[in-house]
Amino acid sequence: MPGNIDLFDFLSDSLLILIVSFLPFKEAAKTSILSKRWRYIWHSTRNIEFNESSFSTHHVLPTDGREAQKHVFVDYIRKWMSLYQEPKVDRFRLSISYPYEFHAEIEMWLRAVINRNVDELDLNFYWLGCEGRLPNVHIATHMRKLCMCHCYPLHSSFNISMPSLRSFKYFGSVRGFQLQELTSIEEADLDFGLAYGLPNRRLASISPPLYLEARHLIIKVGLLAKELLGIVMLLIYCPMLDTLSVKLGFGRQVKVGPYGRKFNADDHLYEINLKAFLRRHEVHFQGLKEKLKVVEVEGYRGSRYEEELVHFLMEEAQVLEKITITSMEMVPGDQGHPDKYFQNAQRVLGFGRASHSLTFSINSGNHK
Amino acid sequence: MSSTKIFLKSSDDKTFEIDETAARASETLKNIIDGGCLDGVIPLPNVSSNILPKVIEYCKKHGGDNGSSKKIANGGVDKDKEILPDYDEEEDKREKVRVDELKKWEEEYMDFDQQVLYDLMLAANYLHIKGLLDLTVEKAASMIRGRTPDQIRENFNINSDFTPEEEEEMILIEDEWDDEWAFD
Numbered sequence: 001m002p003g004n005i006d007l008f009d010f011l012s013d014s015l016l017i018l019i020v021s022f023l024p025f026k027e028a029a030k031t032s033i034l035s036k037r038w039r040y041i042w043h044s045t046r047n048i049e050f051n052e053s054s055f056s057t058h059h060v061l062p063t064d065g066r067e068a069q070k071h072v073f074v075d076y077i078r079k080w081m082s083l084y085q086e087p088k089v090d091r092f093r094l095s096i097s098y099p100y101e102f103h104a105e106i107e108m109w110l111r112a113v114i115n116r117n118v119d120e121l122d123l124n125f126y127w128l129g130c131e132g133r134l135p136n137v138h139i140a141t142h143m144r145k146l147c148m149c150h151c152y153p154l155h156s157s158f159n160i161s162m163p164s165l166r167s168f169k170y171f172g173s174v175r176g177f178q179l180q181e182l183t184s185i186e187e188a189d190l191d192f193g194l195a196y197g198l199p200n201r202r203l204a205s206i207s208p209p210l211y212l213e214a215r216h217l218i219i220k221v222g223l224l225a226k227e228l229l230g231i232v233m234l235l236i237y238c239p240m241l242d243t244l245s246v247k248l249g250f251g252r253q254v255k256v257g258p259y260g261r262k263f264n265a266d267d268h269l270y271e272i273n274l275k276a277f278l279r280r281h282e283v284h285f286q287g288l289k290e291k292l293k294v295v296e297v298e299g300y301r302g303s304r305y306e307e308e309l310v311h312f313l314m315e316e317a318q319v320l321e322k323i324t325i326t327s328m329e330m331v332p333g334d335q336g337h338p339d340k341y342f343q344n345a346q347r348v349l350g351f352g353r354a355s356h357s358l359t360f361s362i363n364s365g366n367h368k
Numbered sequence: 369m370s371s372t373k374i375f376l377k378s379s380d381d382k383t384f385e386i387d388e389t390a391a392r393a394s395e396t397l398k399n400i401i402d403g404g405c406l407d408g409v410i411p412l413p414n415v416s417s418n419i420l421p422k423v424i425e426y427c428k429k430h431g432g433d434n435g436s437s438k439k440i441a442n443g444g445v446d447k448d449k450e451i452l453p454d455y456d457e458e459e460d461k462r463e464k465v466r467v468d469e470l471k472k473w474e475e476e477y478m479d480f481d482q483q484v485l486y487d488l489m490l491a492a493n494y495l496h497i498k499g500l501l502d503l504t505v506e507k508a509a510s511m512i513r514g515r516t517p518d519q520i521r522e523n524f525n526i527n528s529d530f531t532p533e534e535e536e537e538m539i540l541i542e543d544e545w546d547d548e549w550a551f552d
Contacts, residue, residue: 005525006524006525006526006527007482007483007486007524007525008524008526010486010487010490011486011489011490012493015489015490015493015505018501018505019505019508019509019512020509021505021509022505022506022508022509022510023509023512023513024513027512027513027514030517031512031517031520033517033538033539034517034520034521034526034528035521035526035527035528035529035530036529036530037529038526
């Protein structure tokens with residue numbers, strides 16, 4: 001009577017473990033109540049995810065506050081990880097706010113999953129504008145996906161070759177470190193922390209040898225002098241690129257410079273003559289000239305460096321088919337001039353261009 | 369070069385023919401072939417004649433394609449050399465069509481009842497056919513995803529063998545997961 005047979009009886013525990021590994025962590029956990037056999041199967045899932053913001057427990061009163069909750073969360077992970085026996089981990093996700101005091105343990109967990117050949121690593125250490133540092137671990141070179149959210153390597157000597165990496169996401173302030181030999185990369189998403197009020201550091205510090213095979217690159221940045229150069233540098237190393245999306249935000253206008261002196265980030269200190277720089281360094285944009293087809297710019301205001309970027313792309317990209325510019329919309333409480341931004345956006349129609357088949361779509365952010 | 373034929377015998381003593389290139393989609397068969405122990409017919413005591421044609425169908429579709437792409441060949445090149453592979457746009461389009469077509473094929477291929485799913489999963493596991501194992505395991509997971517424990521038990525005829533006390537405890541855990549792990 002096939003109707004009464006528990007079909008999972010045919011399968012070994014190792015196959016059940018494979019099945020729960022295809023479930024989100026929470027759903028894998030729920031299989032523990034199906035029957036005695038399923039009780040501990042999920043403890044071997046290869047898809048591990050601990051997310052502080054969705055973890056809380058009856059044992060802690062709300063009045064005990066965040067710190068107490070975080071300790072319960074960490075206790076839970078500690079216990080779970082200490083029981084983990086599987087030889088292979090597919091994915092490890094950890095979201096924990098400001099994990100400063102738990103660094104040693106996080107380091108241990110990361111070592112554990114890296115030793116188990118983890119394919120995807122996803123870390124988020126964000127808390128109220130603060131970032132956490134990546135524990136001192138040697139990120140595995142065979143990893144396929146790496147996502148670092150507000151989690152930065154401490155040393156600029158963090159330098160690693162990742163020939164298998166397909167997807168790289170980095171959210172947070174710009175730090176000096178290098179990922180090398182990214183020969184398999186398909187997707188790169190770099191967000192240098194504009195939405196989070198983090199200090200906007202030098203993008204220009206992204207340095208070769210870094211070849212991104214990405215076809216579509218999304219950059220979120222406040223475009224100031226240094227960022228302009230940084231983006232241009234980045235383009236050199238993306239010779240396969242056919243679509244470039246630039247999402248502009250407000251840069252941090254005022255910074256504290258050396259000796260506590262306040263200066264504007266557009267200060268002459270950072271004045272860069274893009275063309276002279278590129279000539280001096282004999283930079284070639286073969287990929288950009290022959291491959292780039294689509295450029296999308298959001299949040300355009302028409303500042304000097306924004307214009308310079310669009311102008312540069314139009315002059316270099318010979319097969320460019322479409323430029324879409326959406327001007328910056330009215331931000332509540334902001335003194336901006338959306339109409340002016342829209343007018344500025346239309347100025348790009350008059351720029352010189354290398355491509356004969358270029359079409360434009362200029363939109364006002366307020367009419368979206 | 370035309371491919372050598374290999375003969376596979378199911379658990380119920382029926383013999384099936386498969387090209388060597390297709391058979392190589394299975395690690396187990398590949399090892400037998402490479403090991404030179406190929407002596408006429410390969411017996412597969414764990415795979416019945418209901419399932420074996422289905423397995424062969426998969427291998428035919430995926431034979432010769434062992435997942436290695438030019439990207440892997442490109443790893444660890446001499447840094448001084450140009451490391452950019454030739455990029456052919458037409459090739460890229462063909463690749464996309466091929467992937468779409470394969471997805472459609474997989475969808476049709478995977479349309480069968482639960483019993484077949486388990487038998488196929490066991491066969492894929494036994495023959496070490498990674499792609500087929502992933503397909504079947506993922507399908508089983510999709511039948512669990514988003515369902516309540518009761519629905520899962522009913523769907524798969526799972527007998528909850530907890531004692532009443534344990535049952536009580538389980539319900540508490542269930543509630544806890546529902547309330548406290550509000551993911552998504």
